[in-house]
Amino acid sequence: MSKSASPSPFGQDGLSPDSAGHSLNSLGTFALWFGANIVVTTILTGMLLVPDLRFTTAITTVLIGSLIGAIPLLLVGLMGQHTGMPSMALTRRAYGPVGSQMISLVNMGVLIAWSCIQALLAGMSLNYAIEATTGYSNLPLMTIMCESIVVLIVLRGHLGIEKVERWAALAMAGLTVIVLYQLNQHYEVSALFDMPVEARNGITLGIAFDIVIATAFSWISSAADYNRNCKTPRIAIWATYFGYIMAALVAMGLGATISGLSILNGMEQTYDPTRLLAGFGFGIPAALVIFFSVMTTNVMAVYSATLSCMNVAPGMSFWKPALAIGLVTIFGALIPGILDQFQNFLLLVGALFIPAFSVMIVDYYLVGRDGYRAELLHARRQLGRPTAKVAIGAYLIGASLAAYWAIIAPPPFGASLPVFVITGGLYWLGVKLFTRPNPSISQT
Template sequence: MAFLDRLLGQDTLDEHPHKSLGAFGTLALWLGANVVVTTILTGMLLVPDLTFSTAMSTVLIGSLIGAVPLLLVGLMGQRTGLPSMALTRRAYGPTGSRLISLVNMGVLIAWSWIQALLAGMSLDYAIEATTGYSNLPLMTILCESVVVLIVLRGHLGIERVERWAALAMVGLAAVVLYQLNSHYDMTALFDMPVESHNGITLGIAFDIVIATSFSWISSSADYNRNCKSGAIAVWGTYVGYVLAAMIAMGLGAAVSGISVMNGMEQTYDPTRLLSGFGFGLPAALVIFFSVMTTNVMAVYSATLSCMNVAPGMTFWKPALVIGVVTVFGALIPGILDQFQNFLLIIGALFIPAFSVMIVDYYLVGRDGYRAELVKAPHQLGRPTAPVAVGAYLIGAALAAYWSLVAPLSFGASLPVFVITGGLYWLGAILFTRPRHVAGVIGE
């Protein structure tokens, strides 16, 4: 047991005594996390349904806006030393926090399914190109097994891996852009006509970009609680995320546009797209590592969510179980075809959940956001916890309706964020005595 204690991560929901993330580490963490094949795939969805310039403008504006809640939650983690799901206990109360944690765990596991399959596809392509042997299910299982081994080491192991991943991903983008420019006229992308391929409108595109940023909100405090200062947590996250979104989605949009212009099939497998440009094997290997590092973060955060549902669990036990679940889920037939809908579902589930939490911390009051949220959550839940749960359910219903049933031309993300936060803020005023509200605001 002593050997296992040294080998495995001992991460808990409590504040870590030593802050391990500096400015470069934080920037690299979020850069490596988001310069990944799924973000490239998001960029592919935008072109040629939108012009290349419109797509890139949407990515920039959407990322600048969408990253703000991401860094706000991350700053909460840095200030308190607590992970995201433990922080939900204050606004939602213990029961509501478990509900949010279960939703978060389910979404992260589904996210990991997609990541594991994409990693398996890349590894399978690389091995087939060199040996002629192909076995996608086996490669997917091998990839997810490596993910579980990394997660079992805890956050310190993940931070070290992400630094190298960030450098590799920036190098990948530079080499691929060089290859594209060597074989094709990149300037033709700006004159490419609009052509409907994926049913993407400007509003849906904006929503997808926002949803991509929101997909990381539930994990931001899990990692930024280890930042050495609040400024590092804010600027490292903001610059790293926005830069990563521009690189990855821009690369995806460029590859998609060029493939369509040259009569190639627009595929969801970026490795095979890149192979058409003479860069298949190296891309397969680097994409494999990029997906693996992102998947590691998803499984780690899902583990912390599970620990918030069932406090007292040893870290490695839920990590191992969740890892096994993600292996089998990745083998579900046709799961990658639902990627676009999955992004919209993420927005529906995450946007209202963290809108409430951000309003609670930054507007209602920071009192109670301390280590006792983990040790004595029943004493620290707000009396407005039912209002928080109700605001979340209304927000989630509106997000699902406006995204999947009757899409808004300008997207559902921002309206849902504002409406959900406004409902909770109004409820906090109505159900809390005025003098108490005034007191916590002044803190």
């Protein structure tokens, strides 16, 4: 009787539908997206809205913008649940294998850069908590420790991430309640409702709406990576929707609250609750909110970068790119001045990925679902409709518009939603005018 093989300590995640675990129930999916979106950058977004807008107007904008912005996120996640394939593998249908590999390379680069920034932010939060407790400070060491934990979690695959995200989301929710309670105890939170409007960050109502939508759009490229594991389409839709929206309201609301209180009390405007509560003995819970938020998001970034790498070079074992990307992010986080490029990084994300996934959503839901099968992963040409040229053309126009509006001539209403709609419309029109249905499926 032969010995059964011992289970591998590494995740066995892959691109094929067979590797989708369908392990996420409603609570797990809610926790995943709740934990993903309570992050420093989302809190920072809330800070930008106040005092340029009234506090109530800012919160209303967050709610409406999130309700709208999360819809494309849901649609891509639902594609993953239907097909069992991750986001980058799904781009093969509209863009072809070569176009998909190029998008995957860009996505991998962006996620690695994002992970480096997140690792540094996590290290800063952990370093503050340890320094406040023991007096010891070593930012490079804390940064390396944080990212090493991230890599170990990712190596376990989606099952490891799902377990960690549940507990981390619960911890963040509890810590956030403590922080908000202490803010209310030590500051006059009710004064925020009467706080006068003041132009500080150049944020108008239209731009605020665009920023909130862009925050949701920033998750599109990873949505199918996780929701492919949802047990049912209903879970993929509603648990994701409520998890994301609740997190946006909590995180941006926290940022707006902290921003307003810091200004009302004559302090430097900030999004960091640690600065407001450190003097009252509650700096550590505030720092831990930041720490957990960054860690949960960083795990998802490294995991999605790994799947992107596997789409470029199929056949690799999951742990090899996961480990390599993890090591790159550990050393990348130590690059001096990396945070100085954060604003430019956000502009790059919007320009590159909003139009890319607008094309993919239109292709799947409006043009046709033929070809979205496992054979897509092995084809060396497009399956079915020859749409790659149309897709790339629509994408280039959309990316150019996004870059022009974001960098050269920002419109008063923002660029994210118009770019998404225009790119998708151009692709749909191009397919109707320049391609013909092809019932044959070529895998040569």
